Amino acid sequence: MTVRVQAEPFDAGAELNAFAQGRTDIGAVVSFTGVVRDTQGDLQEMLIEHYPGMTTRAIATIADEAVARWALADVLVIHRYGPLKPGEPIMMVATASAHRAAAFEAADFLMDYLKSRAPFWKKEVTAQGASWVDAKDADEDALRRW
């Protein structure tokens, strides 16, 4: 299991290729990449704040839970903080398993929990000013699927 919380950009393709490489016991790799989305066409920057003392441990706890629930060969989580531009990757998750259902479900689960249980906060900066992104009820509801 690999968990990285970093200000630096990452190369999602290179991470995907390095993930679970050389393993012949896996049949399925699922990746999720979260990208800075410019909903209104006016986003200058996305600022991501986090809680340094808690972040890595909170993510590792979520990843441990995924490993306990699904037969995973490996798990990768990378999450950035700091200022990001529209179109840049914010974070990625990857799961590897013998079978596709486990890889899909575990990646979906990780995303739902990272979204609402890992201490990150997004702030959108536009010409009109800066505003914190509100958590969505749908994100909290999504946790009940698991």
Place this chain on the structure above:
Amino acid sequence: MTVRVQAEPFDAGAELNAFAQGRTDIGAVVSFTGVVRDTQGDLQEMLIEHYPGMTTRAIATIADEAVARWALADVLVIHRYGPLKPGEPIMMVATASAHRAAAFEAADFLMDYLKSRAPFWKKEVTAQGASWVDAKDADEDALRRW
């Protein structure tokens, strides 16, 4: 939408990075990579046969269905045929959407349908001989989820 059926290897990481690049209207990219799995530790080769006249069209029909059902910014499907070694990527699917639920569900849907409705057949070659991989009831059952 991109659909490619090819004998040549592909670089899953490079494909992921090229996919939906420069788009600022997407927030979520999901990829699935299918890998040749050596279940018993004795696999020499996986041979993938396909029906050339039908394959690309069958995949495009499945991808069209995904685009009709989910709000997708883009879809990628690559599937190889011919001889493959353990650990090599067989195929990949990628979906891009504004939101993560659509990207996850569409990729999951594409995989279920490609598995059972695109004309590919796998044959495993071991020291003991060669045998066709049987379709699983679970794969047919998976289609009823959608």
Place this chain on the structure above:
Amino acid sequence: MNVVYFAWVRERIGLPQETVETGAATVKDLIAELSAREERYAAAFADISALRVALDQELSDFDAPLDGVREVAFFPPMTGG
């Protein structure tokens, strides 16, 4: 009519494709006609629940009419992905 075979159906029949002159009205009629021809066809078509058929590159079923069809394909359930 062009008839094509894939995977173990191809191996059992011993050829990837052939041109068949037939008046068969449906896929089932064509199967009966081929099965009567030689043992290897009868063996390949013994259990049609283990087979799939495509007509002109579209998945179809065994009761489908062959009128106007140019290519019939027989194969086992797909195992791609």
Place this chain on the structure above:
Amino acid sequence: MNVVYFAWVRERIGLPQETVETGAATVKDLIAELSAREERYAAAFADISALRVALDQELSDFDAPLDGVREVAFFPPMTGG
């Protein structure tokens, strides 16, 4: 006790962290104590349903005891991913 604030809680209170001398028994007691202190705290803690709390870097709840806790963090619901 170290008290840390994130996102708009940090902005409303006007500082990222501070050391607080307190005898508060629970998180709620600490909130009441801080809110009584200055208007900016009262504003940040006005609606605790819009807040989350972590004790020593673990998500907790507002009724949790503070006995032995070294760091309390207040922040809005997370929006990562």
